[in-house]
Every structure is written in structure tokens, then in C-alpha cells.
Amino acid sequence: xxxxADRLRSTFKKPTWRAALFWxxxxxxxxxxxxxxxxxxxxxxxxxxxxxxPSTLNWSQVWQPLRFTAFQATxxxxxxLLVGLPSxxxxxxxxFPGKKTLKLLSTLPFILPTVVVAAGFNALLGPRGWLNLGLxxxxxLDSPPVQFLNTFGAILxxxxxxxxxxxxxxxxxxxxxxxxxxxxAARVLGASPWRTFREVTLPLLRPAIxxxxxxxxxxNFTSFGVILMLGGPQFATLEVDIYIQAMHLLNxxxxxxxxxxxxxxxxxxxxxxxxxxxKTSQTISTRSRNMPVRRPxxxxxxxxxxxxxxxxxxxxxxxxxxxxxxxxxxxxxxRGERGEIxxxxxxxxxxxxxxxxxNSLFYVPPIEAGRNSLVFALITIAIAISLGILVAYGQNQxxxxxxxxxxLLMLPLGASAITLGxxxxxVFNKPPFSTLTFPILLPIAHSLIALPFVVRTLGPALQSIPxxxxxAARVLGAxxxxxxxxxxxxxxxxxxxxSMIFALTISLGEFGASSFLTRPQFPxxxxxxYRYISxxxxxxxxxxxxxxxxxxxxxxxxxFLIERLRLPDMEIF
Amino acid sequence: xxxxxLFVLILFxxxxxxxxxxxxxxxxxxxxxxxxxxxDSFAVSEDVVAQFETxxxxxxxxxxxxxxxxxxxxxxxxKDNPLADVFYGVDxxxxxxxxxxxxxxxxxxxxxxxxxxxxxxxPNFGALPIDYGDVCINYDKAYFEDNSLTIPTSxxxxxxxEYTGLLAVENPAxxxxxxxxxMATIAExxxxxxxxxWQQLVDNGLVVVNDWETAYYTNFSGSSxxxxxxxxxxxxxSPAAEVVYAESPIEVAPTASIVGTNTCFRQIEFxxxxxxxxxxxxxxxxxxxxLSPTFQEDIPLQMFVFPVSNEAELPVEFVDNVDIPTQPAxxxxxxxxxxxxxxxxxxxxVVLQ
Numbered sequence: 031x032x033x034x035a036d037r038l039r040s041t042f043k044k045p046t047w048r049a050a051l052f053w054x055x056x057x058x059x060x061x062x063x064x065x066x067x068x069x070x071x072x073x074x075x076x077x078x079x080x081x082x083x084p085s086t087l088n089w090s091q092v093w094q095p096l097r098f099t100a101f102q103a104t105x106x107x108x109x110x111l112l113v114g115l116p117s118x119x120x121x122x123x124x125x126f127p128g129k130k131t132l133k134l135l136s137t138l139p140f141i142l143p144t145v146v147v148a149a150g151f152n153a154l155l156g157p158r159g160w161l162n163l164g165l166x167x168x169x170x171l172d173s174p175p176v177q178f179l180n181t182f183g184a185i186l187x188x189x190x191x192x193x194x195x196x197x198x199x200x201x202x203x204x205x206x207x208x209x210x211x212x213x214x215a216a217r218v219l220g221a222s223p224w225r226t227f228r229e230v231t232l233p234l235l236r237p238a239i240x241x242x243x244x245x246x247x248x249x250n251f252t253s254f255g256v257i258l259m260l261g262g263p264q265f266a267t268l269e270v271d272i273y274i275q276a277m278h279l280l281n282x283x284x285x286x287x288x289x290x291x292x293x294x295x296x297x298x299x300x301x302x303x304x305x306x307x308x309k310t311s312q313t314i315s316t317r318s319r320n321m322p323v324r325r326p327x328x329x330x331x332x333x334x335x336x337x338x339x340x341x342x343x344x345x346x347x348x349x350x351x352x353x354x355x356x357x358x359x360x361x362x363x364x365r366g367e368r369g370e371i372x373x374x375x376x377x378x379x380x381x382x383x384x385x386x387x388x389n390s391l392f393y394v395p396p397i398e399a400g401r402n403s404l405v406f407a408l409i410t411i412a413i414a415i416s417l418g419i420l421v422a423y424g425q426n427q428x429x430x431x432x433x434x435x436x437x438l439l440m441l442p443l444g445a446s447a448i449t450l451g452x453x454x455x456x457v458f459n460k461p462p463f464s465t466l467t468f469p470i471l472l473p474i475a476h477s478l479i480a481l482p483f484v485v486r487t488l489g490p491a492l493q494s495i496p497x498x499x500x501x502a503a504r505v506l507g508a509x510x511x512x513x514x515x516x517x518x519x520x521x522x523x524x525x526x527x528x529s530m531i532f533a534l535t536i537s538l539g540e541f542g543a544s545s546f547l548t549r550p551q552f553p554x555x556x557x558x559x560y561r562y563i564s565x566x567x568x569x570x571x572x573x574x575x576x577x578x579x580x581x582x583x584x585x586x587x588x589x590f591l592i593e594r595l596r597l598p599d600m601e602i603f
Numbered sequence: 604x605x606x607x608x609l610f611v612l613i614l615f616x617x618x619x620x621x622x623x624x625x626x627x628x629x630x631x632x633x634x635x636x637x638x639x640x641x642x643d644s645f646a647v648s649e650d651v652v653a654q655f656e657t658x659x660x661x662x663x664x665x666x667x668x669x670x671x672x673x674x675x676x677x678x679x680x681x682k683d684n685p686l687a688d689v690f691y692g693v694d695x696x697x698x699x700x701x702x703x704x705x706x707x708x709x710x711x712x713x714x715x716x717x718x719x720x721x722x723x724x725x726p727n728f729g730a731l732p733i734d735y736g737d738v739c740i741n742y743d744k745a746y747f748e749d750n751s752l753t754i755p756t757s758x759x760x761x762x763x764x765e766y767t768g769l770l771a772v773e774n775p776a777x778x779x780x781x782x783x784x785x786m787a788t789i790a791e792x793x794x795x796x797x798x799x800x801w802q803q804l805v806d807n808g809l810v811v812v813n814d815w816e817t818a819y820y821t822n823f824s825g826s827s828x829x830x831x832x833x834x835x836x837x838x839x840x841s842p843a844a845e846v847v848y849a850e851s852p853i854e855v856a857p858t859a860s861i862v863g864t865n866t867c868f869r870q871i872e873f874x875x876x877x878x879x880x881x882x883x884x885x886x887x888x889x890x891x892x893x894l895s896p897t898f899q900e901d902i903p904l905q906m907f908v909f910p911v912s913n914e915a916e917l918p919v920e921f922v923d924n925v926d927i928p929t930q931p932a933x934x935x936x937x938x939x940x941x942x943x944x945x946x947x948x949x950x951x952x953v954v955l956q
Contacts, residue, residue, distance in 0.1 A: 074680075145816075152821050157830045173831065179821060180812060263774040263811050263955055274776045277672040279944050280700055360850065378850060390905060391649045391665070455677050455686070563816050564644070565907070566841040567848020568827035571820055 045427040052424030053435055056417045056481070063474050064442055067453025068293075074456075075286050091271075091284065096291060099267040102182075102257075103250035106189035110246050113190055113345065114197025115239070120338045121198055122205035124326050132339065133198075134589055136346045137531065140195045141539035141585045143556040144255025145563060146578040147188060150349035151260060152179065153356040153575075160352050180262030188256040191346060193246040200245075203528055204238030204490060205231075210322065241486045244303045248296060248443045268292045272446045282452075289449040296444025300437040350582060357575035379572035383580075392561070396577060399558040400584050403538055406554060407588065409473035410480055410537035411530050417477070418484030418529060419522075422492045425485070439485060442478040450475070472552075476537040483536070484529040491525035492518070527592055534588050538581070555581040636662045637885045640687035640877070642674040643667050646905040647898070655892050661885055671697060671779055679704045682878065688886045691733065691874035691893070695933075696782060698724060698873065699940035707875035710887055714894035718911045722871050724936055730873035733893050736908035737839035737867040737931050738783035739860035740770070743825030746833035756863045758791050761804060761834075768808030771822035771832040774955075776947050777813045784836045785950055786939065787868035790932035794942075798953050805954055825858040839867055840907040842924045847904065855924070862928040869931035872908065 121133060139147070155161050155178035162174035169175075178184055208231065216226040254269040266274070268288050276285035326335040360376045386393035421439060425432050442450075458471060495518060503513045519526075539556060553561075555577065562574035645667060652663055666687060668674040675697050678690050682704065693701045701707065707729030715723060715731065722732035740761075747754055755761055761770060773781030788797045801809075810832055812818045819826050823835035826845075838844075842856035860867065874893055876886040892898055899915035902908060909917070909927070 148817070156821055179817070258777065258813050259817060261813075263777070263813050270777075276676065277670065278776055278779075278782070279947065280672060280676060280697075281944065282676075391647050391652055392645075392667075452676065452680060455680050561643075563820070565848065566819060566826065566837065566844040568845070568850045569848040570844075571827045572850065 045429040046431055049424045049427035049429040049431045052420050052427070053431065056421045056424070056439070057435065059413075059417060060439065060442075060478070064445070064450070064478050067450060067457045068445065069453075070456040071282075071449055071453040072286055072290065075283055087284070087287070092288065092291065095266050095268045095271045095288070096295075098265065099251055099269075100295075102185060102189075102265075102267065103247055103253070106186050106193075106250040106253075107243060107247045109186055110190050110193045110197060110250075111243060113341065114194045114242070114246075115201065116334075116338055117194065117198050117342055118201035118205060120335060121202040123323060124335055125323050126326065126335055126339065128339075130593070132342060132347075134586060134593070135350070136198060136342060137195050137535065137589050138350060138582055138585055139191050139346055140193070141535035142350075142578070142582065143539050143559065144259055145556070145560055145574075146353065146581065147191070147256070147349070148259040149563070149575060149578060150353035151184065151188065154349045154352035155179070160355070179260060180264070182261070182265065184260040184262075185253075185256055185265060187345075188260050189250050189253065191349065192256070193249055194342075194346060196245050196249075197239075197242045199528055199531070200242035200487060201235065201238050203487070203524065204235055206323070207491075207494065207524070208234055237490055240303060241490070244299065245443070245483065245486060247299065248440075251295065251299075252292065252444055252446065254447070268295075269446050269448075273448050276448050276452065285449065289446050292446060293441060293444055296441055297437055299444075300440040304433065304436060353575060354579045354582065357572065357579045360572075379569070379576035382569055382573055383576055394553045394558045394561065396555075396558070396580055399553050399555045399577075400580065402552045403554045403556075403581075403584065404588070406473045406476065406552075407534045407537040409470065410476040411533040413473060413477040414480040414484045414533040415526065415529060418481055418488050419526075421481070421485045422488040425489050426492050440482050443482050450478075472554075473537065476540055477533070479540065480533040480536045483532040487525050487529045487532065488522060491522045495521050530592050531589055534592065535585065538585050538588065555584065634660055634662050635882065635885065636664055637689070637882055637889055638664045638666060638687040639689045639691060639889065640666045640668055640674065640678060641690075642671045642692035643669060644906060645692060648901050648905060651897055651901045654897065655889070659885065659888055663889070675701055678706050678877065682706045685877040685879050687877055688880040688882045689874060689889050690877050691872070693730060693873050693875075694779075695724060695869075695871045695873075695936050696779075696786065696939050696943070698730060698936040701873075701875075702727075702729060703940075706877055708878045708880070708883070710876050710890060712887075712890055712894060714891055714912070717913045718894070719913070722911050724871065725873070730875045731890060731894070732871050732911045733874045734899075734902050734906065734908040734910055735869060735871045737860070737862075737869050737928055738780045738787070738836065739839040739862060739867040739928070740784075741823065741825060741835050741837040741841050741858045741860055743823070743833040743858055745857065746824055755861060756866075758788060758800070758863075758866055762800070762807050764807070766807065766834070768810070769832055770804070770834045770836075771810040771812060771818045771830075772836045773815055773818050774811055774813050775950055778815055778818075780815050780836055780838065782943075782947070783868040783870055785946060786934055787865055787932040789946065790868070790934050791865040798949060801950060801953050809954070811954060834861075838907060839928070840903070840909075840921070840925050843903075843920045844907050846920050846924055859924075860926055860928075862926045864930045865932040867928040867931045869928075869933050870908075871911075 117136075121129070142150070151159075153159055155176060157174040157179075159174075159176075159178075162176050165171065165175050166173075178187075212234070213226050213230055216230045217223070221229065251267075252269050253267055254273065257265050257267050257270050258273075268291065272285045272288045272292070275281040275288065326332045357379055358375055358377065360374060360378070383396045425436065454471065454475070499517050499521075500513050503517050504510075508516065559574050559577045559581065562570045562577060645665065655661070656663055668677045671692055671694055674690075675693050677686070678693075679701070685706075690706065702725060709728045710731070711728040712731060715728075718732055722735060724730070724732070742754060746752075752765060755763075755766060760766070772784055775782040775785040785797075788800055791797075792800045810822060812822060815837065818835050819837055819841075820830075822830040822832045823837070824830055824833045825835070827850075837860075839860045839862070842858045842860060845856045845858055846853055874890060876883065876890065880886050894912055896912065896914045896916075899910035899912040900918075902910045902915075903918050903921050909921075
């Protein structure tokens with residue numbers, strides 16, 4: 031062996047170098063597609079044309095949205111934990127009839143564009159929603175008794191609706207991978223179930239819970255559509271304000287300042303989280319046994335399980351069901367020719383989706399929109415998973431580089447889609463990376479958002495693989511790739527699948543960046559939905575609901591497919 | 604095992620990619636491409652564009668770039684490296700911003716002779732008027748009939764007690780019709796009076812929401828959403844859209860617009876040739892085309908606004924169901940540009956806080 035190769039090898043044995051090697055591609059990706067456009071926008075601040083003068087800034091315009099943003103995000107996150115943690119326990123510990131279906135359905139909210147969710151809540155709780163219609167019929171009322179839209183409660187409900195699935199997926203995944211022998215040991219040593227939970231189970235779950243909480247908080251912190259469409263004009267978060275300043279007042283300097291503020295907050299939250307989250311993840315030992323899943327015991331346990339299932343169903347599924355129902359039911363006749371009332375079941379909205387009566391150039395056949403959405407989602411999965419695996423390995427190296435790079439990876443979660451979209455316009459205006467000719471920019475933008483999720487899911491899984499397993503394989507003569515293929519990959523498989531679901535759902539439902547980067551030749555489902563709902567006419571509204579229902583079905587099919595693929599061999603570990 | 608999963612996924616991705624690959628692009632080498640940047644509401648008939656394409660041996664690519672503000676922002680931000688040859692969709696409320704940023708090249712089209720002078724707001728012919736529309740209050744005919752309520756004819760009357768809680772408007776900070784309606788009140792009551800008027804509206808149970816979609820489909824009783832308010836700020840052409848997009852064919856719209864003095868705000872939309880284009884000849888032809896009767900007559904049923912050309916005829920749905928206000932509210936573009944932010948902020952303090 032030559033001396034040079036030897037030196038090279040010993041260099042890469044140093045953790046920092048190895049970490050750097052793993053980080054190389056992901057960092058490059060982030061640098062080109064995230065930091066470059068962002069800097070370009072901030073650069074405008076100091077350009078003479080947009081001339082920013084700090085003296086003209088009214089600071090209350092900055093503090094007010096910041097205060098409200100932090101307040102609603104904290105409250106929403108606490109409420110989400112309140113629903114999510116018991117649900118994670120439910121999914122990790124018990125079997126019950128309809129469990130798989132409920133898990134599938136509880137993931138759906140996460141994907142849906144806000145336009146659809148708003149329509150769903152409207153179909154359920156709006157002035158003409160099922161609830162109000164029912165109450166009015168029951169008590170003979172003239173006006174709708176429940177006032178839900180445009181309230182602070184609507185914002186909180188929608189946030190819980192959107193994000194509960196993150197807690198469920200991340201926490202129950204970690205919970206079910208816990209080594210039951212540790213708990214058994216605690217019990218044998220005389221600890222009560224409660225003490226075992228408090229001193230063994232909970233500490234072991236802490237990284238997963240903190241990770242999930244952080245993600246939920248960041249999502250609530252940067253909430254946009256929910257605030258705008260369900261909260262109403264009284265409420266404005268930073269992101270909403272960025273949108274107003276950039277798009278309606280054309281005040282780019284103020285928008286840029288708000289964006290920077292939002293990024294700083296994200297950075298602080300992420301760094302603080304990393305600080306709290308000292309590695310407490312548990313390694314799988316060869317004698318490890320996963321937590322057994324069982325039927326709930328009769329009595330209190332069954333009662334709690336039933337209550338939880340009903341709560342989840344009401345909260346997460348009923349708005350979606352209300353929407354789907356509304357898309358096949360005609361409520362009233364056209365009011366122009368009153369008398370000829372034709373209420374009841376109809377498939378008219380669905381058949382109309384396939385027609386282009388005005389011969390419009392921008393008509394989108396649903397199949398095509400669905401296919402585009404799926405193709406973009408698959409590209410997103412490919413990019414996010416491969417980069418995510420690299421990052422997870424980089425993070426697994428005991429190097430200080432990670433403390434520095436990790437928050438940078440999380441920042442895209444806190445970046446305003448509008449700011450980033452404008453940045454893309456400035457930077458990517460020449461071939462080959464042109465917003466005009468390079469349709470892959472959209473899945474790239476989606477990957478930026480999906481990557482933090484993927485890494486947060488894969489990281490703990492990778493850390494839990496004990497070195498002894500790999501060493502054993504190596505001693506038995508396996509080459510490095512084979513060790514990875516036969517040891518690491520199968521052990522990470524469940525987490526990879528969860529990450530795939532996250533990437534898929536983020537890509538399918540994302541609307542903010544999509545509305546900036548979609549090329550008219552490749553419209554996605556959310557874009558198609560928006561196209562219908564932004565025009566007056568009963569048929570348009572019905573078609574938007576029908577298209578939304580189709581989006582839900584496509585998403586459900588995607589999740590179902592991914593969950594299905596893993597089933598046969600997964601029980602081995 | 605996961606291997607199988609990955610294999611199936613890769614296969615699946617490959618199949619889908621193959622499907623996508625079939626989309627025809629860049630087949631002919633000789634055809635030039637003209638890029639047109641528009642806002643999201645832009646729509647046109649396929650055959651109308653096809654006609655232009657065959658006549659000029661050109662492929663027209665449309666980039667829809669968000670709502671009016673977003674699209675204009677994009678055009679301004681990319682003006683050193685223009686993304687397109689032609690920009691369509693800046694309206695009179697944003698016109699000054701576009702002209703000050705200097706994104707347009709001047710082109711005095713001969714077809715402007717067929718366009719009334721009141722639409723030609725840019726004396727340097729950078730931005731040329733293409734269409735106009737009115738933001739009006741729509742009302743639910745059935746509601747007013749059933750409750751034997753008289754239809755208000757002026758903005759002033761909306762503060763009367765019989766209309767308490769009956770009007771839904773959009774937030775001018777987040778919605779373009781909302782902003783237009785605010786402008787109408789400023790045109791009617793002046794900069795000194797409009798805030799008092801809004802205070803009276805608030806006292807009379809005004810309902811404010813963020814976007815047109817919510818106002819129209821959730822709050823308005825005349826749409827298929829059938830909400831609680833029988834009056835909503837929408838477009839003058841919305842009644843025609845209710846007929847065109849009815850679930851089962853109808854002839855008379857369920858809604859109508861209130862057209863009195865200054866009750867509607869007139870929005871004029873402009874197109875222009877983007878500075879630095881390498882296809883100036885084609886861009887000129889496209890502007891000509893947009894002002895020609897073929898395109899102008901396609902406008903109403905595609906975008907639900909009116910053609911500016913005197914030569915264009917209106918479709919029957921419009922003739923029957925749309926009242927064009929004779930005295931719409933207008934404000935000078937420079938005035939709107941200079942005060943937009945201050946007006947919105949003042950409005951927010953009075954109405955939302």
C-alpha cells in the first residue's frame with residue numbers, strides 16, 4: 031500500500047473529515063438552491079434602487095406580528111402535543127380494529143393545501159356547513175348558531191388538524207422501537223408502571239418528542255394559509271405580513287426585514303433545540319426486543335382507547351369526510367331559476383372536470399395534474415431521501431461540524447416561501463437553471479422543505495444502530511457496502527419509509543412555492559384546485575371540491591402504497 | 604425487504620418519467636418562441652392562440668406568475684434579465700410602480716385608435732390598455748325579493764339600519780377587489796371622509812374577510828356557498844359567470860351588481876413589451892394581436908372582463924347579465940401609488956382594531 035493512500039485513509043478516519051465528506055453534497059445543494067436565492071433577496075435591501083432607510087421603519091410593524099406569531103405557535107404546539115402524544119401511545123402500544131385505516135387517514139391532513147382544508151372546515155363548520163345545517167334543522171333556527179370561521183379558535187383547530195400526524199408518526203415510531211427489556215428490568219427491580227414510564231420510557235422518548243415538537247412549532251411559526259383563510263383579517267403572522275408587504279404593498283425592504291427576523295427565530299429555535307437534545311437515543315442491542323403491540327385490556331384501557339380513536343376521528347377525519355361528501359351532494363338548485371329544485375347525490379362536479387367547454391388554453395385534465403403531482407413527488411422523494419441519508423451519516427460522526435451545519439439544514443423550514451420564490455426569480459433566470467425551462471426546480475424546492483423532516487426521522491434511527499453489529503459483519507468478511515446494505519439499510523428501513531411518506535406528502539400538498547415555480551405545462555393538483563375556486567359560479571366551486579377529493583385519494587393511494595411495500599419482511603426487526 | 608421496495612419505486616418512477624417524456628416539446632427547430640408573462644387570472648382560448656402561432660410561425664409560451672402584485676414584482680425584479688418578451692396584467696392601481704421601474708419599451712400601436720382615450724393612461728405608450736373590469740357590490744336577488752328590501756343605489760345608503768350585517772368585504776391588504784373597493788370609497792368620500800364612512804360601515808355590522816374566495820363562496824348568499832350575507836364585494840361580471848358556470852343551464856343570473864355613481868371601481872389592465880427583449884418584432888405583433896377583435900372578443904368569457912376595443916362585440920351572457928356602470932369610481936394612478944400603503948394602514952386601524 032502506498033504511503034499516500036495510507037495518509038489519505040488516516041485523514042478520513044478523523045471524524046471531522048468523514049463528516050465533511052458526508053455533508054459535501056447536501057451542503058452544496060442547500061448552498062445553491064437555498065442560500066444563494068435568499069442572499070440575492072437580502073442583497074436587494076442594500077441596492078440603491080430599493081433604497082432601504084432604517085429611519086423610516088416603524089418598529090411596531092415588526093414587533094406586533096412577531097409577538098402574535100410566537101403566541102399562536104406556542105399555544106398551537108401545546109394543543110397538538112395534547113392530542114398527539116396520547117395518540118402516539120395508542121399507535122405504538124395497541125392493536126384495534128381499523129388501526130391501519132386510521133393511521134392512513136390521520137396522515138392525510140398533512141398533505142392537503144390550505145385551500146382544501148379551509149373548504150373542508152367550511153363544509154363542516156361554516157355558516158352552511160353540515161353542523162350548522164343540522165342544528166338549524168333540529169332547533170328550527172333562522173341563522174347558523176356556530177361561528178367558527180375567522181376566529182382564533184379556527185387557527186388553533188386547523189394547526190392541530192395539520193400537525194398531529196407529525197407527533198404521531200415520529201413519536202410512535204420511536205416508541206415502538208424501544209427495547210422492552212429495559213422496561214422489564216425496571217419493573218423487576220420494583221418500579222411501578224408509572225415510575226417506569228417516567229424514568230425509563232419518557233427519557234428514552236425525549237429526543238423523538240423534542241424533534242417532533244420542534245417541527246410542529248416551526249410549522250406553526252411559519253403558518254400562512256391557515257391564518258389567511260381561516261383566521262381572517264384580524265390575525266397576521268410574520269409570514270402573512272411578508273406576503274402582504276411583498277405582494278400587495280410592493281414594500282420589498284420591509285418584507286426582507288421580516289424574512290430575516292423569521293429566519294433568525296428559526297435559527298434560535300433550532301440551536302436551542304440541539305442544545306437541549308443531548309444524545310439520549312438508545313442503541314438496539316442484539317438481545318433487544320421491540321415493544322409488543324397488543325389489544326387493550328378490558329375496562330379503563332379499552333375506554334381510553336375508544337375515546338382516543340373517536341377524538342382522532344372527529345378532529346382529523348370529519349373535515350375531510352365533510353368535504354368529500356359535499357363534492358357529491360348538490361345542496362340547492364341554482365337560485366336564478368327557483369322552483370326547479372334538484373337536490374341530492376350528484377357526480378356532475380366530477381364529470382365536469384373532464385370537460386373544457388370554453389376551450390381554454392389553461393384547462394388542466396385531472397389525470398394530467400395528478401400525474402404531474404406524482405412525478406414531482408417521486409423526484410422529491412429521491413432527492414430528499416438520498417441527501418437525507420448522507421446527512422444522517424454525517425451527523426453520526428462525532429464532529430463539531432454538525433453543531434454548525436445542522437441548524438443551517440433546518441433553516442428552509444423557517445424561510446418564507448414568498449421570499450424564496452422571489453429569490454429563485456432573481457438567481458435562476460439563465461439556462462440551465464432557469465425558472466422557465468427547468469421544471470425540476472419545483473421538486474428541488476419541495477426537497478428543501480422535506481429534507482429537515484427526513485433527517486429528523488433518519489438521524490435517531492441511524493444512531494440507534496450499535497457499532498457491534500457492523501463490526502460483527504466486518505469480522506465475518508463483509509465489504510463496507512455489503513455491511514451497509516445488509517445491516518444499516520434494513521435497520522433504518524422503517525424510518526426511511528416514514529421519511530418517504532413525509533417527502534411525498536410535502537410535495538403533493540405544497541402550494542406556496544408551487545404557485546411561484548409551476549410551469550403552465552406541468553400544473554399540479556393544488557394549482558388546478560386553486561384555478562377553479564378563484565372564479566365565481568356554482569360549477570367552479572363544486573369542481574374545486576371534486577378536485578380536492580381527488581387529491582386526497584391520490585395522497586391516500588401514495589401513502590397506502592408506501593406502507594404496503596414494507597409489510598412482508600419488516601417484522602424481522 | 605427494502606431492496607424490493609426500492610426496486611418497485613424506481614420502476615414506478617421510471618414508468619412515470621416515461622409517460623412525461625411523451626409530452627411534445629421543442630420538435631420544430633425553425634419556429635421561434637415568444638414568451639408572455641401574465642398574472643394567474645389570465646386565460647385565453649386555445650384556437651385563438653393557435654391562430655397567432657400559425658400566422659407568425661411562432662410558439663407562444665405563457666408564464667403565469669402569481670396574482671397581479673406577484674407577477675409585477677417578478678417582472679420588476681428580473682428586469683435586467685427579462686424572463687419574457689411581453690408582460691400582461693399590470694392594472695391602474697399598480698401602473699405607476701411599473702412605469703417608474705421602467706420595465707416597458709415604448710410601442711405606439713396603430714390599433715390604439717380603436718381604444719377610447721380614457722383607457723390610455725400611459726402617455727409614453729409603454730403600457731397599453733387591453734381590458735377593463737369593474738369591482739362592484741354583488742347582491743343576491745332572491746334575498747332582496749323575499750325580504751322586500753330595496754336595493755341600495757349608493758355607497759352612502761349602505762350605512763342605513765335596514766342593511767345591518769348584510770355586507771361582506773375583503774381586506775384591502777390581502778385582496779385586490781378589497782383594495783379596489785377601498786379606492787372606490789376614497790373616490791366617493793375623499794381622503795378626509797372615507798375613514799368616517801368605514802367607521803359607519805363597521806358600526807352597521809360590516810363583515811370583513813381576507814380573500815375573495817371566502818367572501819364569495821362562504822359569506823355571500825347568492826353563490827353556491829349560500830352564506831349569511833346577501834351583499835359582497837366582487838366583480839361586475841360575476842353575475843355573468845354565475846350563468847356561464849351554472850350547474851344546470853340557466854338564463855338569468857341569481858345575482859346582480861349595484862351600479863350607481865362611484866359604487867364600482869374601474870380596473871384597467873395593461874400589456875407592454877418588456878425592455879431588453881430580443882424578439883421585438885414578434886412582441887409588437889403580439890400586442891397588435893391582443894388589441895385585434897379576435898383576441899378582444901375572446902376576453903369576456905375567458906377572463907370575465909371587458910375588451911377595450913370599440914370593434915369587439917360582447918357575448919350574449921354579458922349583454923344580458925352585466926350592467927356596465929356609467930360613472931365608475933377612478934383615481935389617478937400616481938395618487939394611488941403614492942398613498943396605497945398609508946390608506947391601507949389607516950383603514951386597518953379603523954376597521955380591524
